[in-house]
Amino acid sequence: MSTELPVLKPADFASDQDVRWCPGCGDYSILAQMKKVLAELGKTPENTVFISGIGCSSRFPYYMNTYGMHSIHGRAPAFATGLKSTRPELDVWVITGDGDALSIGGNHFMHIIRRNVDVNIILFNNAIYGLTKGQYSPTSKVGTVTKSTPRGSIDHPLNPVSVAIAAEASFVARSIDTNIKHLVKTLIRASEHKGTSFVEVYQNCNVFNDGTWAYAKDKATKLDTTVELEHGKPLIFANGTKGIRLNGFTPEIVDLEKVAQDDLLFHDEKTDNSQLAFLLSRMRYPEFPEPIGVFRDIDRPTYDDMINSQVDDARADKGDGELGKLFSSGDTWTVG
Amino acid sequence: MISVTDQFPPTNKPSESLAGVTVRLAGDSGDGMQLLGTQLTNTSALSGNDVATFPDFPAEIRAPRGTRAGVSGFQVQFSAEEIFTPGDGLDALVCMNPAALVTNLGDLKRSGVLIVNSDSFEAKDLKLAKLESSPLEDGTIEAYRTIKVAMTALTRGAVEPTGLSVKLADRCKNFFAMGLVFWLYGRDVEPTLRFIDQKFSSKPEIAEANRLALKAGWNYGETTEDFASTYQVPAAELAPGTYRNIMGNQALAWGLITAAKLSDKELFLGSYPITPASDILHELSKHKNFGVRTFQAEDEIAAVCSAVGAAFGGSMAITTSSGPGIALKGEGMGLGMILELPMIIIDVQRGGPSTGLPTKTEQSDLMMAMYGRNGESPLPIIAARSPSDCFNVAIEAWRVATKFMVPVLILSDGFIANGAEPWKLPDIEALEKIDIEHPVQPNDGDTFLPYARNEHLARPWALPGTPELMHRVGGLEKQDGTGNVSYDPDNHQYMVETRAKKVELVADFVDPIEVEGSDEGTLVISWGGTYGACHTAVSTCIADGVKVGHVHLRWLNPFPRNLGEIIKRYDQVLVPELNMGQLRALIKQQYLVDAQGLNKIKGKPFHVNEIVDGINAISK
Numbered sequence: 001m002s003t004e005l006p007v008l009k010p011a012d013f014a015s016d017q018d019v020r021w022c023p024g025c026g027d028y029s030i031l032a033q034m035k036k037v038l039a040e041l042g043k044t045p046e047n048t049v050f051i052s053g054i055g056c057s058s059r060f061p062y063y064m065n066t067y068g069m070h071s072i073h074g075r076a077p078a079f080a081t082g083l084k085s086t087r088p089e090l091d092v093w094v095i096t097g098d099g100d101a102l103s104i105g106g107n108h109f110m111h112i113i114r115r116n117v118d119v120n121i122i123l124f125n126n127a128i129y130g131l132t133k134g135q136y137s138p139t140s141k142v143g144t145v146t147k148s149t150p151r152g153s154i155d156h157p158l159n160p161v162s163v164a165i166a167a168e169a170s171f172v173a174r175s176i177d178t179n180i181k182h183l184v185k186t187l188i189r190a191s192e193h194k195g196t197s198f199v200e201v202y203q204n205c206n207v208f209n210d211g212t213w214a215y216a217k218d219k220a221t222k223l224d225t226t227v228e229l230e231h232g233k234p235l236i237f238a239n240g241t242k243g244i245r246l247n248g249f250t251p252e253i254v255d256l257e258k259v260a261q262d263d264l265l266f267h268d269e270k271t272d273n274s275q276l277a278f279l280l281s282r283m284r285y286p287e288f289p290e291p292i293g294v295f296r297d298i299d300r301p302t303y304d305d306m307i308n309s310q311v312d313d314a315r316a317d318k319g320d321g322e323l324g325k326l327f328s329s330g331d332t333w334t335v336g
Numbered sequence: 337m338i339s340v341t342d343q344f345p346p347t348n349k350p351s352e353s354l355a356g357v358t359v360r361l362a363g364d365s366g367d368g369m370q371l372l373g374t375q376l377t378n379t380s381a382l383s384g385n386d387v388a389t390f391p392d393f394p395a396e397i398r399a400p401r402g403t404r405a406g407v408s409g410f411q412v413q414f415s416a417e418e419i420f421t422p423g424d425g426l427d428a429l430v431c432m433n434p435a436a437l438v439t440n441l442g443d444l445k446r447s448g449v450l451i452v453n454s455d456s457f458e459a460k461d462l463k464l465a466k467l468e469s470s471p472l473e474d475g476t477i478e479a480y481r482t483i484k485v486a487m488t489a490l491t492r493g494a495v496e497p498t499g500l501s502v503k504l505a506d507r508c509k510n511f512f513a514m515g516l517v518f519w520l521y522g523r524d525v526e527p528t529l530r531f532i533d534q535k536f537s538s539k540p541e542i543a544e545a546n547r548l549a550l551k552a553g554w555n556y557g558e559t560t561e562d563f564a565s566t567y568q569v570p571a572a573e574l575a576p577g578t579y580r581n582i583m584g585n586q587a588l589a590w591g592l593i594t595a596a597k598l599s600d601k602e603l604f605l606g607s608y609p610i611t612p613a614s615d616i617l618h619e620l621s622k623h624k625n626f627g628v629r630t631f632q633a634e635d636e637i638a639a640v641c642s643a644v645g646a647a648f649g650g651s652m653a654i655t656t657s658s659g660p661g662i663a664l665k666g667e668g669m670g671l672g673m674i675l676e677l678p679m680i681i682i683d684v685q686r687g688g689p690s691t692g693l694p695t696k697t698e699q700s701d702l703m704m705a706m707y708g709r710n711g712e713s714p715l716p717i718i719a720a721r722s723p724s725d726c727f728n729v730a731i732e733a734w735r736v737a738t739k740f741m742v743p744v745l746i747l748s749d750g751f752i753a754n755g756a757e758p759w760k761l762p763d764i765e766a767l768e769k770i771d772i773e774h775p776v777q778p779n780d781g782d783t784f785l786p787y788a789r790n791e792h793l794a795r796p797w798a799l800p801g802t803p804e805l806m807h808r809v810g811g812l813e814k815q816d817g818t819g820n821v822s823y824d825p826d827n828h829q830y831m832v833e834t835r836a837k838k839v840e841l842v843a844d845f846v847d848p849i850e851v852e853g854s855d856e857g858t859l860v861i862s863w864g865g866t867y868g869a870c871h872t873a874v875s876t877c878i879a880d881g882v883k884v885g886h887v888h889l890r891w892l893n894p895f896p897r898n899l900g901e902i903i904k905r906y907d908q909v910l911v912p913e914l915n916m917g918q919l920r921a922l923i924k925q926q927y928l929v930d931a932q933g934l935n936k937i938k939g940k941p942f943h944v945n946e947i948v949d950g951i952n953a954i955s956k
Contacts, residue, residue: 015808017820017821044803046801046802046803046804046806047800047801049800061808062808062810062820062821064808066806067800067806067807067808068807068808068809068810069648069808069809069810070808070809070811070812071641071644071810071811072641072668072671072811075637075638075641075668077638078606078633078637078638078639078641078642078645079641079644079645079648080645081631081633081638081642081645082604082606082631082642082643082644082645082646082647082648082649082653083645083646083648083649083800084645085629085631085642085646086604086629086646086649086650086651087649087650087800087801089801090649090800107634107635107638108634108637108638108641110634111633111634111638307629307631308629310624311624311627311628311629314623314624314625315624315625315627317625318625319625320625320627321593321597321623321625321626321627323593323594323597324764326590326593326623326626327580327762327764328578328761330580331378331381331382331580332578332579332580332761333381333382333383333384333578333579333580334577334578334579335384335571335574335575335576335578335579336575336576336577
C-alpha cells in the first residue's frame with residue numbers, strides 16, 4: 001500500500017526571486033529544464049540543495065525554491081563535499097561555469113570527481129567570463145579577442161569532458177542549452193547516477209560570446225556537427241548517412257553507403273576502461289562531429305558512503321564513544 | 337620471574353631531594369630525543385610531579401646528520417610544586433653529539449650536569465658540527481659537571497646478545513641515555529617497559545635490545561663512580577583527582593569531541609595537513625566512534641569550505657590549520673561569517689611570515705585573526721593558555737559559536753600544541769550541556785525568515801531536509817530578515833553593524849577577567865601560550881616586593897567588559913608577546929593607554945627571567 005504524495009509541478013521549484021540573467025541567456029533554458037526534471041523525478045524542495053560558486057550561472061540557487069548556497073568563486077565542490085559527507089540523504093547539485101570550475105576552481109573540480117562524491121555537477125560552458133563583462137575563459141578558443149586579450153587569447157583551452165574523464169569521473173555527459181529534450185534526458189541520467197555526475201552544457205552567452213556553439217545548435221548544421229551517444233549503439237550522424245569508425249587508435253568519419261554499420265565504433269558507456277570515453281571527448285568541431293550524451297557511466301564506491309561507513313563500522317567495533325573511557329585511556333594517576 | 341625491581345634496583349648511592357628539575361635532551365633528529373623526552377615526562381607525571389614540556393625540533397624530518405641544523409631537543413621541567421613553564425635554565429643537559437652540545441650549552445646553568453656521548457666526538461663529528469676543536473677538550477665545558485659516557489660502545493655491548501646489526505644496535509642509544517637519566521632522578525621504569533612492549537610488539541628482538549640498553553644505562557649510573565649521588569623530586573601537591581598527561585593538540589581534539597557530545601552533534605573536520613596543527617586531524621580521525629568525520633581536503637581552501645558546507649547541513653564543523661593555511665582560508669571564513677553559521681576555525685600559530693619557522697612557536701597571527709579578511713568581517717577570537725586549557729577553550733568556542741551563530745576562531749601555538757602537562761580529568765556529568773535548536777516551522781506566519789534574529793542577534797539554524805524552511809544563503813549582502821540579495825545602502829550599513837554587534841555581545845556571555853596580584857603599579861597583560869611565563873614572572877616579582885598585577889586574556893575579540901576599568905588602576909602597562917606588539921596595538925587603540933611592549937620573535941617561548949627583567953625595568 002502506498003500513500004499518495006502530492007505531485008509537485010516545475011513551478012513548485014521556483015523561488016520568489018526575479019531571475020536577473022540577460023534576456024536571451026542560455027541559462028533560462030537550463031533553469032526551466034532543471035525544474036521540470038526535479039518535478040518529473042518526484043524530488044522534494046526540502047531535500048534538494050543547490051550549491052554554486054561565482055559567475056552568471058552561479059546565481060542559479062537563488063531562483064530555486066530549494067535549499068541553496070551561493071558560495072565563493074570556484075569552491076562549490078568543496079562546500080558540496082562537506083554537506084554531502086554529513087548529510088548523504090540530501091540531493092545535492094553543484095552549479096558552475098567554465099571559469100568557476102576550470103580556472104579558479106580547477107583543483108576542487110578535479111578532487112570532487114576523483115573522490116566520487118554523490119553530487120551532480122552541471123557546468124554551464126559559455127567559453128567566456130560573463131559576470132566580469134567578457135574576458136576569455138579557460139575554454140575559449142586560442143585567438144579569442146576580448147577586453148583582456150585585444151590581440152587574441154594565447155592560452156590553449158581545456159576540454160571539460162576530457163578533464164573530468166582524466167580525473168576518474170564515474171559519470172560524464174554533454175548536452176546543449178537549447179536542445180531541451182536532450183538536456184532533460186541528460187539531467188535525469190545525471191540525477192540517477194550514484195557518484196559524481198558531471199554534465200557539460202553548451203550554453204550561449206548572447207552578450208559577450210554570442211554564437212560560440214552555433215554550429216552545434218543551429219538546425220542547419222547540428223546534424224552534421226554533433227553525434228548523439230547511445231550505449232551499445234554505433235556512432236551515426238548526419239541523418240544516418242555518416243558514421244565514426246576506428247582506424248587504429250584514431251577515429252575517422254565514414255560514409256554509410258560504403259561502410260557497414262557493424263564496422264562502426266559502438267559506444268560503451270559502462271566499460272571500466274576510460275580510453276573510449278576519452279577518445280570520444282577528443283572529437284572536436286570542425287574535424288569531427290562533437291559527441292553529446294553520456295560518455296561514461298560506471299559504478300564506483302562514493303566518498304559519502306565510505307566516510308559514513310567508517311563511522312558506522314567504528315561504532316559497531318568499539319561502541320558509541322564514551323568520554324570517560326577516552327579520558328582515562330592510557331596512563332593515569334590519582335592524587336588525594 | 338624477575339621483577340622490575342630486580343632488574344632496576346633502587347640506588348645505594350646517596351640521594352638529594354630537589355624541589356624541581358629542568359632537563360633537556362638534545363641529539364640528532366634521528367636520535368630519538370622526542371621519544372626519550374616523552375617517556376621522561378610521562379613517568380614523572382605518573383610519579384606525581386607537576387610537569388611542563390618544550391619539544392623543539394627542526395622542520396626537516398631527517399636534517400643532515402650531525403649538523404647543527406639537525407639538532408632536536410626536548411626540555412622538561414618536573415617539580416614538587418605547581419609549575420607553569422618548562423623552566424628557564426637547565427639543571428641537566430644530555431647531549432648525543434657535538435652539534436647538540438654547542439647549540440644547547442648556553443642554556444645550562446653554571447655547574448649544571450652535562451652528560452655527553454663521548455663516542456660521538458670524533459674528528460668527523462666535529463667537522464659536521466663545524467667545530468675546530470673538541471668542546472670536551474678545549475675548555476668549553478669547564479664550568480659544568482660533565483660526565484662523559486661512551487654510550488655508543490656501551491649500548492653495542494649491552495645489546496650484543498640480541499645479535500642486532502651495529503646499525504640497529506646504535507639506534508638503541510636513546511634507551512641507554514634514558515636508563516641513565518631515569519636512574520639519576522629515581523624515575524620509575526615500569527611505564528617505559530610497558531611502552532617498549534607495546535611499541536615493538538611485532539619486533540621482539542628490538543624490544544629486547546631496547547630493554548637491555550635501558551638497563552645498561554641504569555646500571556652504568558649505579559656502578560660507575562662518575563655519579564656520586566642521585567636526585568629525588570617528591571610528588572607535587574596537586575588538587576585531588578585523577579590526572580593524565582596531555583598535549584595541547586590532543587586536548588583541543590578531545591575538547592572538540594566533548595563539545596560535540598554536549599551539544600548532541602556529529603563532528604566534521606575539514607583539514608589540510610600543516611605543522612604544527614596536523615596532530616588535531618590525526619587525533620580526531622582516531623575517534624570515528626564518537627560520530628567524527630574527518631575530511632583531508634585537497635587544500636586549505638577546500639578544508640574551510642567543506643566545513644562551511646557541513647555547518648549548513650547541521651554538523652559541528654571545524655577546520656584546523658596554522659598561519660599560512662589561515663591566510664588561504666580568509667575568503668571561506670568571511671563566507672562563514674556572512675552566512676552566520678556556527679563553526680570553529682583553529683589556528684595553531686607558528687613562526688612567520690610566509691612559511692617562516694614551521695616547528696617554532698610565535699603569536700604573530702593575532703592581527704590576521706582580527707582583520708585578515710576582506711570587508712568588515714569580525715569574528716570572536718579565543719586563545720588557549722596552556723596544553724590542558726585547550727580542552728576548555730574548545731568547548732567554550734563551540735558554546736559561543738552556536739549561541740551567536742558565528743564562526744569562532746581559536747588561537748593556539750606550537751608551544752602549547754606540542755607541550756604537555758598534567759590534566760585533571762573533568763567530571764563529565766558536571767559539564768554543562770550546549771543547547772542547540774533547529775527550527776521546524778516558519779517563524780513569520782507562513783513564511784520563513786532565515787535572517788530573523790533573537791536577543792543574541794543570532795539567526796535560526798534551519799537545516800536542509802526541513803519542509804517549508806527552504807532558503808538560500810550566499811556571499812552577497814543580504815536583506816535582514818529575508819536573507820534575499822540586497823544592495824540597499826541602509827540595509828548594508830545595518831547588517832555590517834549587526835554582525836559586529838553580535839561579536840561584541842559575546843562579552844556579556846563570558847566571565848569578566850580577574851587580576852592576579854597587585855591592583856596598583858604595573859599591569860602585565862598577556863594572552864595565549866605566554867601565560868605560564870607571565871604568571872610565574874609576576875609571582876616572582878610580587879615575592880620580591882614589586883607592585884605588579886597580571887591579567888591574562890582568554891577572549892581577544894571581544895575584550896572582556898572590565899578590561900578598560902582594570903587598566904585605569906595602574907601606572908603602567910606591560911604587554912609581553914611573541915610578536916612585534918599585536919595585542920599591544922589593539923590595547924592602545926581601544927583604551928588609549930601607553931602600553932609598553934616586551935617582544936620576543938625568536939621562535940622560542942619566553943623565559944621567566946626575561947619577563948621579570950621587563951617588569952622590573954618599567955616598575956617604579
